[in-house]
Amino acid sequence: MSVSELAGKFVEKALEKGFSDVAIAIDVVDRVMVKFANTQPSVAQEWKTAVANIYLSKGRKVFTGIFQLDKIGDADKLLGEISLLVDRVSESELYAPLPQPGVRSGFYSRVDDKIVEAMKDPSGLVELLLEASSREHSIDFTAGKIDLWNRRRHLTTSTGAQIVEESTGVETYMRSFKEDGSGQWGFASRVLDRSRIEEVALKASELAYESRGRSSVEPGVYDVILSPLVFSQLMNVMAWMSTGLSVLTGMSIFIDKKIGDQVASPLLSIYDAPRDDKLPFSTVFDDEAVATFDKPIVEKGLLKNILHNTKTALKFNTESTGNAGWVHPRPWNLVIGGGGFKLEELISEVKRGLLVTNNWYTRLQNYAEGVFSTIGRDAIFLIESGRIVKPVERIRIADKLPRLLNNIEGLSRETYDVMWWEVRVPTRSPYALVRNVNITKHFA
Known part of the structure; x- marks a missing residue:
């Protein structure tokens, strides 16, 4: 049975058990990570994970969980165990039914073939980092990692969404040391950019050398x-404070602010950018199958948007901004002007x-x-x-x-x-x- 078929079967079984809202997001991730210490590779790892995130509601009672894929295969047993908890759970103060999907079906690809190839043999990228770290300055040692991944995300909901999105990514950082000096730099992207990866090593070592x-x-x-x-x-701290749940729970500097209020210098513009194809968390849809879109959080110093899922949007008498999290809305990527x-x-x-x-x-x-x-x-x-x-x-x-x-x-x-x-x-x-x-x- 394919992953999409498994997800569809789970939704069917959950509806048969009397749950009113059902969503399942299955993430299948291939990952390669190389750590380095003392200016040489120390650990090389390659692994595959398949994890299911589930969302269920019955009445106004909400259940979420993360499970290994084999648990989802035995849907009757898992749903039976969850059903036993219904009477013990209070109604959610933030309940809202799952919305009609803005993205209903399709396969969306954000795959960079260069990353796929590098995952087969990352040694060239590791050598690039280590060579560049001592190219311009004599460094005592370096430490860091390079992480490459290929992720396939399957989202199926009781409102009719059946979507698959495949994407790649790279994250690297290096910390260099020279005498009492040290320096660090980092980079991440959906696409493989050797010059930016090289820059990580050059900058980290320059900072270490200059800070002796x-x-x-x-x-x-x-x-x-x-x-x-x-x-x-x-x-990042400010962006999480701009989510609806942070504002509702008082964990935000924006609790007494209105859209249009000045909250920063006119020089500052910061955007939530889920459609920026170079940043690692870009995506077409959120966890509720609402279509994502780029939007200002703060623009020229003015508060422009609070980030919402359907639940927090209902509390604010507005619409989702395509930033679900089933519980907590989230920023996807940030772009600062x-x-x-x-x-x-x-x-x-x-x-x-x-x-x-x-x-x-x-x-x-x-x-x-x-x-x-x-x-x-x-x-x-x-x-x-x-x-x-x-x-x-x-x-x-x-x-x-x-x-x-x-x-x-x-x-x-x-x-x-x-x-x-x-x-x-x-x-x-x-x-x-x-x-x-x-x-x-x-x-x-």
Whole structure:
């Protein structure tokens, strides 16, 4: 039985059991990952997964789950076990019936043949990364990974959707070390771009080399240039705050904002971009089979959209934006509009400030006010009178997200497609100059 037939049978059985809404999304993924440490391959893995995500409702009671594919093959047993839970489950405050599908049927391909070929033998890409890491600078060692995948997504719903989408992707990042200096860069895409992969190694090693001889810096208020890695990560936080469920639960800086309110500098435009074919999470349809479309979240500093599935849209008296998640709406990809500066020109605009190239451990102390902190990692540089004067270390950005958004005063022309473990929503980002940022020390 094919995967699509298996999904169709599950929907039929669930309806026979008395469930009113049924959806099943089966992801079949072939994946190849090579990790490297000490400037040599350390682990090479190749595996295939087949996982079924299911959504069921009976009345206003909702059930979701993730199961191995063999569980779905025995649909009667699985549905019987779930049926026993119906009386114990409360009605959902966010219930809405599954919508009529905006995408009803078809096969959609976002496959790059170059990635498919590279999955057969990724050694050439690993060699490219490792060779480039020491091409321009003598580096002590590097670590990182390259991850390649081919995913086939089958979505079947009780409202009549039977859709298949196949896509490829690549994600890579490298961290390089030289004496006490370190640097990191990353890249992700739907398509294989050897020059961008090579750039990851070149940038990581350059940052490591240039950040040798670090010293401390005094806490205070600084103008800060955020690299695409850092700006992407903070804009990931903002994008999740722009979802309907985050707003409804009070975990958002937008809980008291209306569409059209100014929430950021007029320089900032950030888009949810599910139709950008180069970014890894591009897709034609969401988990409710609603057609996706590109849309601004913030445009020229104004709040333009809250991201919805059908459930949160009903609470807001509006329509789905094609961002389902059956429970939590989600951004697909983020595209941040660039500006008019080269990086060197942004640096020249800073009298006293910092260039922060990487960050870890972002934590929110107050979601509604956007009070957060994040630790600067790897290469950090002190800027005085428009030029970099020395590498520094052990800084923490401790501020409010709304103030950071409103204090953006410059964006670079060039943008970078970023994804790594701190940036899980793929993001195309420029460098960003932010005025008057609170900087403290950390001792981790």
